[in-house]
Amino acid sequence: QSALTQPPSASGSPGQSVTISCSGTSSDVGAYKYVSWYHQHPGKAPKLMIYEVSKRPSGVPDRFSGSKSGNTASLTVSGLQAEDEADYYCSSYAGSNSVVFGGGTKLTVL
């Protein structure tokens, strides 16, 4: 069970869009709909932003969207705002009642 692969960093200017990828395998991301995304500000607990690939919890702006193609999931943040600067983590159900996280991506708003 290996960690999902995310780029260590991503960046964009205010108002722009940025996409963060999350690469897994046919045993995790590719096999299940239980892909989720979290953002984490320094010193804070992670917050659920996307679940089941593309669903948004109540209160999460529609600027955040998720998708999946094969073994790779993606999170897109549109209309970047300063408060979007955070670490972003993906996770996936990996079968046998287990979960795996990605290594995290630091999003910088330029």
Add this chain to the structure above:
Amino acid sequence: QVQLQESGPGLVKPSETLSLTCAVSGYSISSGYHWGWIRQPPGKGLEWIGSIYRSGSTYYSPSLKSRVTISVDTSKNQFSLKLSSVTAADTAVYYCARVDWIFDYWGQGTLVTVSS
């Protein structure tokens, strides 16, 4: 509103057992969902430790399985983590969370340092 709060010693000696408890409010553990633990070493990413269902069924990360025990006390609406034979590599912020193969509610986290 579901709230979770971790508690336990912030300092554990090497080779000893780390013990944490997560108190849940705003939702009865007996009503359903899994409940889990996640950790984050300083400056690093998230790692799933394991989860437990109200029935007591447990699921552990393969990499930690030999050292982890998660238990639930529905009468107190809380669940607990024990990690044995700790080393400096177990130093991390430990989070508890409600789990449905997503983590929708999290505790604030508690830093546990392993040091003599």
